[in-house]
Amino acid sequence: MCGIAGILFKTPAANHVLGRALVDMLDGCQHRGPDSTGFALYEDDVAGLRLRFLVDDDAEAQIARIRAALAAQGAVIRAEKREGSTFLVEVGYDGEIRPFAYAMEQAAKLVSIGTALDIIKDVGTSRELDSVYHLGEIRGSHGLGHVRLATESEVKPEAAHPFWATGFADVAIVHNGQITNYWKMRRRLETRGFEFRTDNDSELIAVYLADKMAQGVTLDAALAQSVEDLDGTFSFLVSTRDGIGFAKDRLAAKPMVMYEDDTLVAIASEEVSLNRLFPGHSLSTTEPAPGTYRTWSRSI
Numbered sequence: 001m002c003g004i005a006g007i008l009f010k011t012p013a014a015n016h017v018l019g020r021a022l023v024d025m026l027d028g029c030q031h032r033g034p035d036s037t038g039f040a041l042y043e044d045d046v047a048g049l050r051l052r053f054l055v056d057d058d059a060e061a062q063i064a065r066i067r068a069a070l071a072a073q074g075a076v077i078r079a080e081k082r083e084g085s086t087f088l089v090e091v092g093y094d095g096e097i098r099p100f101a102y103a104m105e106q107a108a109k110l111v112s113i114g115t116a117l118d119i120i121k122d123v124g125t126s127r128e129l130d131s132v133y134h135l136g137e138i139r140g141s142h143g144l145g146h147v148r149l150a151t152e153s154e155v156k157p158e159a160a161h162p163f164w165a166t167g168f169a170d171v172a173i174v175h176n177g178q179i180t181n182y183w184k185m186r187r188r189l190e191t192r193g194f195e196f197r198t199d200n201d202s203e204l205i206a207v208y209l210a211d212k213m214a215q216g217v218t219l220d221a222a223l224a225q226s227v228e229d230l231d232g233t234f235s236f237l238v239s240t241r242d243g244i245g246f247a248k249d250r251l252a253a254k255p256m257v258m259y260e261d262d263t264l265v266a267i268a269s270e271e272v273s274l275n276r277l278f279p280g281h282s283l284s285t286t287e288p289a290p291g292t293y294r295t296w297s298r299s300i
Helices: 012-028 059-072 097-104 126-133 182-190 201-214 219-229 271-275
Strands: 003-009 036-042 049-054 076-083 086-092 109-114 117-123 142-148 172-179 232-239 243-248 257-260 264-268 293-297
Touching: 003 012, 003 172, 003 232, 003 243, 012 036, 012 126, 012 142, 012 264, 012 271, 036 126, 036 172, 049 117, 059 076, 059 086, 059 097, 086 117, 097 109, 117 126, 142 172, 142 232, 142 243, 172 201, 182 201, 201 219, 201 232, 219 243, 219 293, 243 264, 257 271, 264 271
Parallel strands: none
Antiparallel strands: 003 142, 003 264, 036 117, 036 142, 049 086, 049 109, 076 086, 109 117, 172 232, 232 243, 243 293, 257 264
């Protein structure tokens, strides 16, 4: 079933509530996905390029491989932290992102790369992840969240959402649904040299959109094309360094509800997630129509 959520604050003064807002929103729809939870968070205080890896019981050996791989790519470590089942590192790096990302994924399971993006995902609920990763303390301008009910793969951190656009910086996605022309679209991208680390259709959507934007297509136009190109039932949210957007298929079998005012826009699978942002208030919400898409950009 799964549940998705996204929020963008229109004014920088509201940035301090990002992590807490997404924890609360996902807690509201946790019944849709009790197995694992994830967050894509955008912050402005990154010292260069940020990478987050998944590590396991052999963490020290994996971290040693990560450090060696970074050095081999000419990346200079500026900060690092072991946190939960992850290893977070910030580096100075001026080269091309795509070959760098592919090389780093040979060292360990890479969750995200970005100049602002940080993906945190793990087994457990939003409240449980908050206690480990201190999500409520994270400041930022916008982000996405996902709660997962495992149906086709194991309950483990790497199977959790969000997914980043493998090989690109600062693009992430959360998705509820199924892309039925997944393999056809994936093979088209692979023939152009793109690599995939999972068989998850959410990763495909992220790479598909990031590729279009890398060619100069706007996010708005890329989402419009996705409604034409993607087969299946889907509601998804995408985030970039500059904003967020959504797209829905023409059948609209997967739910999505939206609230917007002068300070923020929030989107989720269920209205209860939006209500968590304004306890005790009656909200005027809307449901995006079938086959529609829209984007929002943050204030800088």
